[in-house]
Amino acid sequence: MLRIFTALFFTGASLVVQGSSPHAQHSLEVSLTPETGEILIEDQVLLSGRDQYRFQLAPWLRVEGFQIDGRDSDLQRQAQDYFVQLPDGNPHKLGFILRGVVPQRDIKQEYPQQALSSSGSDGVYLPGSANWIPLDWHLRASYRVTVTVPPGQLAVATGKLVSEQNSEQGYRAIFETVQSSEIPALFAGPYQMRERLRPGLRLRTYFHDELDALSEPYLDMAEIYIQRYAASIGTYPYADFHVISAPLAVGLGFPNLTYVGRQVIPLPFMRTRSLAHEVLHNWWGNGISVDYASGNWAEGLTTYLADYALAAEAGKETAEAMRVKWLRDYAALPAERDQAITAFKSKQHQASQVVGYNKVAFVFHMLANEIGRPAFDQGLRQFWARHQRTRASWRDLQLAFEQTSGRDLDWFFVQWLQRSGAPRVSLGAHSVEQLEAGFVTRIEILQNVTGYRFQLPLLLATENGNQRHAITILDSLTRAEFVTADKPHFIQLDPESDIFRRLQKNETPPILRDVTLDPNTVTMIGSPGDDFIRSAGELASRLLDSKPRFGDLDAEQWTGQSLLLITTHQRLNKQLERLRLQRPPGLPDIAHSSAVWITTRADGATVLVVSVVDSDDLKSLLRPLPHYGGQSYILFEAGHALARGVWPLTRAALYRDL
Numbered sequence: 001m002l003r004i005f006t007a008l009f010f011t012g013a014s015l016v017v018q019g020s021s022p023h024a025q026h027s028l029e030v031s032l033t034p035e036t037g038e039i040l041i042e043d044q045v046l047l048s049g050r051d052q053y054r055f056q057l058a059p060w061l062r063v064e065g066f067q068i069d070g071r072d073s074d075l076q077r078q079a080q081d082y083f084v085q086l087p088d089g090n091p092h093k094l095g096f097i098l099r100g101v102v103p104q105r106d107i108k109q110e111y112p113q114q115a116l117s118s119s120g121s122d123g124v125y126l127p128g129s130a131n132w133i134p135l136d137w138h139l140r141a142s143y144r145v146t147v148t149v150p151p152g153q154l155a156v157a158t159g160k161l162v163s164e165q166n167s168e169q170g171y172r173a174i175f176e177t178v179q180s181s182e183i184p185a186l187f188a189g190p191y192q193m194r195e196r197l198r199p200g201l202r203l204r205t206y207f208h209d210e211l212d213a214l215s216e217p218y219l220d221m222a223e224i225y226i227q228r229y230a231a232s233i234g235t236y237p238y239a240d241f242h243v244i245s246a247p248l249a250v251g252l253g254f255p256n257l258t259y260v261g262r263q264v265i266p267l268p269f270m271r272t273r274s275l276a277h278e279v280l281h282n283w284w285g286n287g288i289s290v291d292y293a294s295g296n297w298a299e300g301l302t303t304y305l306a307d308y309a310l311a312a313e314a315g316k317e318t319a320e321a322m323r324v325k326w327l328r329d330y331a332a333l334p335a336e337r338d339q340a341i342t343a344f345k346s347k348q349h350q351a352s353q354v355v356g357y358n359k360v361a362f363v364f365h366m367l368a369n370e371i372g373r374p375a376f377d378q379g380l381r382q383f384w385a386r387h388q389r390t391r392a393s394w395r396d397l398q399l400a401f402e403q404t405s406g407r408d409l410d411w412f413f414v415q416w417l418q419r420s421g422a423p424r425v426s427l428g429a430h431s432v433e434q435l436e437a438g439f440v441t442r443i444e445i446l447q448n449v450t451g452y453r454f455q456l457p458l459l460l461a462t463e464n465g466n467q468r469h470a471i472t473i474l475d476s477l478t479r480a481e482f483v484t485a486d487k488p489h490f491i492q493l494d495p496e497s498d499i500f501r502r503l504q505k506n507e508t509p510p511i512l513r514d515v516t517l518d519p520n521t522v523t524m525i526g527s528p529g530d531d532f533i534r535s536a537g538e539l540a541s542r543l544l545d546s547k548p549r550f551g552d553l554d555a556e557q558w559t560g561q562s563l564l565l566i567t568t569h570q571r572l573n574k575q576l577e578r579l580r581l582q583r584p585p586g587l588p589d590i591a592h593s594s595a596v597w598i599t600t601r602a603d604g605a606t607v608l609v610v611s612v613v614d615s616d617d618l619k620s621l622l623r624p625l626p627h628y629g630g631q632s633y634i635l636f637e638a639g640h641a642l643a644r645g646v647w648p649l650t651r652a653a654l655y656r657d658l
C-alpha cells in the first residue's frame, strides 16, 4: 500500500497559462449537487486585447447560452474545441452558461488520472485540468469562483476564501485567485471543517466524519511546516492552507491546499513527510511555477528541502541512509531508462522518480556542499524573492546560486543536468612508504566515466585517528599523496556517500528483492507445527516472484544459493549458527514482534530472514511485507512497520586496507 500511495504524490502544478498579457477576469457562479454530479456554471469573462477567444470544454459539459457584450452569439465548435471571433473594440464581456453532469466515480478505478474529474455523494473533484472553466489559454487570468452546494455539503476551491454562508438552502462560498498561472480546482464533499486562524493565515481541514479527530494534529503540523518554510525561504504566498480529504486514493498538491485520500490521512507518514512535501510545494511548483522547457526542478528541490531535510533532522545516519537508498535505486535503473535531469517533466513511473526526484535532490545536496550552506540558503531566498508568482527555469536557479556564491557554476549545472548517467569511481594502485618522519600513502583514483568534476571526500584512518580530505576529481586518473605521522590503516573514498555516482556491483547493499526476485531461492521453514508451516508457506508464496522451493537447513548444501529462512525468535540463534550467519549489528534496538532482514553470506549469497513470535505474526505480514522489497530490514509489531531501512554501502569498491 505504502508504495502505491507514495507513487501518487506529485504536484498538481502542471498547467501553466502562457504569456503575461493580455488579461481576462473570470467571474464564476457554480451550483453543484455532489450526489448526482449535476453542475451549472455561469461564467462572466471580462477581457481586452484579443480579437478572438478559444477554449476547450470537458465532454460532459454543454454550452446552454453564450453572449458577447450582452447579445446572444454563436460559438464555432470542433469536438471539445470552441472558437469565437470577437467584434472590434475593447474590452469585451463574454457570458457563458454551461450545464452538465460530473462523471460518477467508478469505484473499481482506484487510481485515477489526475486530470479526471469525478463526483459522488462522498466527494466531488474538479481539477483545473478537467476543462470545467471556458478559459482561453493565451490569456493570463484572474478568477472569482462562487460555489453553492446543498445542505450537508461543503465546497472549497483553490484561491483565497473571501466569504462564506451556511444556511438552510445550503453552503455558499467565494474564492479569489489573482493573476494566477494555475487554473482553479474545485472540491466538495460531506465534510467536517475545522479551522485555525493565525495572523494573515487561515488553516483548515475538510475531513470526512471518521477523520475528525485527526484535524487538530494536521492543523498543528501544517502550521509548523508553513512557519518553518516561511522562515527559511520567504513569506508564505497565500492567505489559506487546507487539507482536504479525498474519496480517491490520491495525494495531490494544489496552490494553498492538498487533496489526500481518506484512507491515507490516518497513515503516520502522511502527517509528517508527505504533508511537509505538499506544504513546501506552495513555494516550489506553485508559488514559483516551473518553466517546463528546461525540465522540472520543483520536485527534486521539494524532496531535498522537505523529505530529505526531515531525514537529516532525525540524524546524520538517517540522511546518509536516504542518500544510499537513492544511489541503490539508481544502480537498479537500467541505462536505457535513464535520462538527463532536463528531460524530467513529471512523474510517469518509478523510473522518472529515480531521476526527477531523487537525483535532483542529490544534486542539490552536492550543490550545498560545493558552495556552502549559507550561499545555498541565500540563493534560495533570492530565487524566491525574484521569481515568486512567475515561472522560473533551472537557469534562473543557477543564476541565483552564482550570485550568492560569487562563482561560475555553469560546469556544475551542465554536467549534472544535461548528461544522463553518473560518475563511476574506483580505487587503483596504492602504496605506503615509511620515511623517517612518518608515512607517505599514495593512491590512484580512477574515474571510469570521464568528464565529471567534483570534490571527492576521502577518509584516511591511521593508528591514532582519522583524517578527512577532499580530492578534486577532474580526469580519468587522479593521484593523491598523504603524509601521516602514524601508520595508515585504511582508506575510504566517499565515506558518507555524498557524491551521486553509479554504485559498483559489489557495493550495493542487499535488499529484500535480491532474494524475492531470484528464481532459485530456497525457502527454509525453521519451526515445526502445522499452522506455522502453512503460514510460512503462504508468506513465501506472497514474497517470492517464483513458486517457492523448500529445503532443509544445511549450510553446506546450499552454498552460493539465495535463501529465505522463516522461523521463530526462539529458534533463530541456533539456526543462524548453522548457516554461519549473524544478526546484523545495524538492526534498530526497539521492541518488535517480527523482524525481517537480509544479509550476505561469506560466499556472496544473500539470505532473507523472517523471524517472528508465532504463526499469527506470519499472518500479519502477508499483506504489508511484499511492499518493502526495496528495504534491507523492517521491524514489525503486529503487522505495523516500526522501522525500516537500507544497509550502509559495503566498503568493497572504495575501501582499501593499507
Ligand SMILES: [Zn+2]
Pocket (backbone or CB within 6 Å): 009, 010, 011, 277, 281, 299, 302
Ligand atoms: Zn511533489
